[in-house]
Amino acid sequence: MPPPRRRKFLLRSPILEYVRPIYEERLTARGRYLLWTTALLAVLGLDTRRTQVFSLFAIAAATLLFALVFWLARAPRVRFECPLPDHATVGTPLRLRARVEAPAGRRVSDLRLAFPRPPRWSSSIAYEPQEAFFDLVPDELGEVVAELRVARRGRYLLRGPTLRRTDPLRLATGRARSLPDQTLIAYPRFYSMDDFMVPIGRRYQPGGIPLSSSLGESIEFVGTRDYREGDPVKSIHWRSWAKRGKPVVKEYQEEYFCRIAIILDTFVRRRPRPEDVRVFEAAISVVASIADFFSRSEYVVDILAAGPDLYEVSAGRSLAYLENILDVLACLEPCPDPPFATIGPVLFEKLGQITTVVAVLQDWDDAREGFLRQVKALGTAVRVVIVHEGPTAKPWAGAEDLGEVGLMSPSDVEQALAASGPSPSAASTPAAEAVRA
Numbered sequence: 001m002p003p004p005r006r007r008k009f010l011l012r013s014p015i016l017e018y019v020r021p022i023y024e025e026r027l028t029a030r031g032r033y034l035l036w037t038t039a040l041l042a043v044l045g046l047d048t049r050r051t052q053v054f055s056l057f058a059i060a061a062a063t064l065l066f067a068l069v070f071w072l073a074r075a076p077r078v079r080f081e082c083p084l085p086d087h088a089t090v091g092t093p094l095r096l097r098a099r100v101e102a103p104a105g106r107r108v109s110d111l112r113l114a115f116p117r118p119p120r121w122s123s124s125i126a127y128e129p130q131e132a133f134f135d136l137v138p139d140e141l142g143e144v145v146a147e148l149r150v151a152r153r154g155r156y157l158l159r160g161p162t163l164r165r166t167d168p169l170r171l172a173t174g175r176a177r178s179l180p181d182q183t184l185i186a187y188p189r190f191y192s193m194d195d196f197m198v199p200i201g202r203r204y205q206p207g208g209i210p211l212s213s214s215l216g217e218s219i220e221f222v223g224t225r226d227y228r229e230g231d232p233v234k235s236i237h238w239r240s241w242a243k244r245g246k247p248v249v250k251e252y253q254e255e256y257f258c259r260i261a262i263i264l265d266t267f268v269r270r271r272p273r274p275e276d277v278r279v280f281e282a283a284i285s286v287v288a289s290i291a292d293f294f295s296r297s298e299y300v301v302d303i304l305a306a307g308p309d310l311y312e313v314s315a316g317r318s319l320a321y322l323e324n325i326l327d328v329l330a331c332l333e334p335c336p337d338p339p340f341a342t343i344g345p346v347l348f349e350k351l352g353q354i355t356t357v358v359a360v361l362q363d364w365d366d367a368r369e370g371f372l373r374q375v376k377a378l379g380t381a382v383r384v385v386i387v388h389e390g391p392t393a394k395p396w397a398g399a400e401d402l403g404e405v406g407l408m409s410p411s412d413v414e415q416a417l418a419a420s421g422p423s424p425s426a427a428s429t430p431a432a433e434a435v436r437a
Contacts, residue, residue: 025116025162026071028131031171034064063169070167073174076111078102078136082161084182087323088150090189091417096127098144098161102136109135110166112173113144116159124152124186133170150186153284153330158182187326188281190288191420197404198260198356198383224248261354262290263343264305265361265368268334275389275410279362282413283387284329287360289416290385291329295322302354304347305332306339312346340371347375356381364392369399376402387413 027035038060045053082098096115102108111134115127128147136142150156160179166172224237227247240248264287268280287303294301303325305311311328335342347357357375361368364386376382382403386396389409399405 067167067171073165075175075177080163089187094148096146100142105138112166153186153188156184158184185330188284189417191416193293196293258355259300260356261302263359266335270336278410282410291325306342351378358383360385364396365394
């Protein structure tokens with residue numbers, strides 16, 4: 001077997017990239033089977049004096065050549081639609097419906113609907129069925145139902161479904177009627193939490209948050225008072241001034257609320273082991289689950305994650321929806337360098353407004369503990385969730401003075417996800433309780 005680097009080069013070679021779509025799209029599964037059978041019979045029948053296998057080869061080759069004539073067939077003249085999704089969740093099947101309508105008064109037979117594989121990470125996208133054959137009678141609306149499953153989070157380019165005519169034996173296909181490609185964002189799996197306790201407090205937000213909607217203590221008009229030197233002119237209440245004969249200004253309630261920063265530890269060694277990738281994916285699922293919980297509250301949540309670049313998104317109080325957070329987590333790549341040097345300066349600039357830091361770490365050592373102690377020293381409450389397999393680099397049991405610290409293994413996360421089912425629901429397993437109060 002070729003080494004991994006050589007196999008990757010062979011799979012991405014320009015010749016293979018050109019031949020593979022032709023092989024997969026112009027030949028049906030039955031046609032590909034006949035092609036390899038013909039090649040095998042050709043090898044076995046080389047010695048025509050000792051064996052009669054060449055007769056079977058001649059029959060198979062003639063059948064295949066007859067089918068290949070249909071490569072010249074025109075694209076079917078039918079109405080064809082099959083909307084593709086733009087978002088999905090890993091492991092959750094999506095149902096696709098393709099509708100094909102025959103023209104008035106015409107019968108269309110030997111149609112093949114296929115879902116081509118994406119050009120990248122094709123093994124992570126699965127259609128069931130991959131192809132379907134059917135006939136249309138005049139004025140009939142045909143429907144094909146397929147199921148799409150995504151096995152890996154990320155961003156994919158889904159190639160549009162194709163509709164082609166086939167030969168009567170359904171071995172080869174003609175020209176295609178194709179639909180447009182669609183970009184798909186695959187979200188990480190997450191589970192819903194009934195509760196996630198964090199130290200609650202409120203801090204003044206200078207200038208408020210204009211988009212904070214009407215939740216909590218938003219800036220709003222609460223009354224009037226006499227003008228004081230230095231009050232802005234825009235705050236003057238002109239009607240009250242006219243009634244009272246002296247300057248009056250509007251008084252507002254200032255903005256105080258709880259603001260939470262969720263920090264994701266994205267450090268993975270440059271040559272990761274399978275267990276490192278498993279821990280990283282489990283940590284992303286935990287962050288998504290915590291963000292899902294806070295998205296249903298009135299808190300403002302800042303997600304900070306350092307990959308090759310620093311990713312930052314604010315959500316809650318109508319600033320953004322959960323989908324905005326999941327969009328970032330879906331495409332997040334691991335960082336080969338410790339990320340706290342990247343996150344630290346941005347976080348410390350925000351600590352004047354942040355009341356609580358929730359840190360989702362992949363291990364516990366002096367660097368991580370020192371970083372969180374700096375956060376704690378500035379008056380910000382800390383909640384820590386460690387996602388790790390086996391014992392941590394440094395015992396974390398002695399860090400209770402930082403705040404509440406919990407440990408989850410990737411198996412615990414996977415158990416919570418399995419209990420949640422295909423769609424997020426309240427997880428009630430002991431694994432889920434590890435990150436709760």
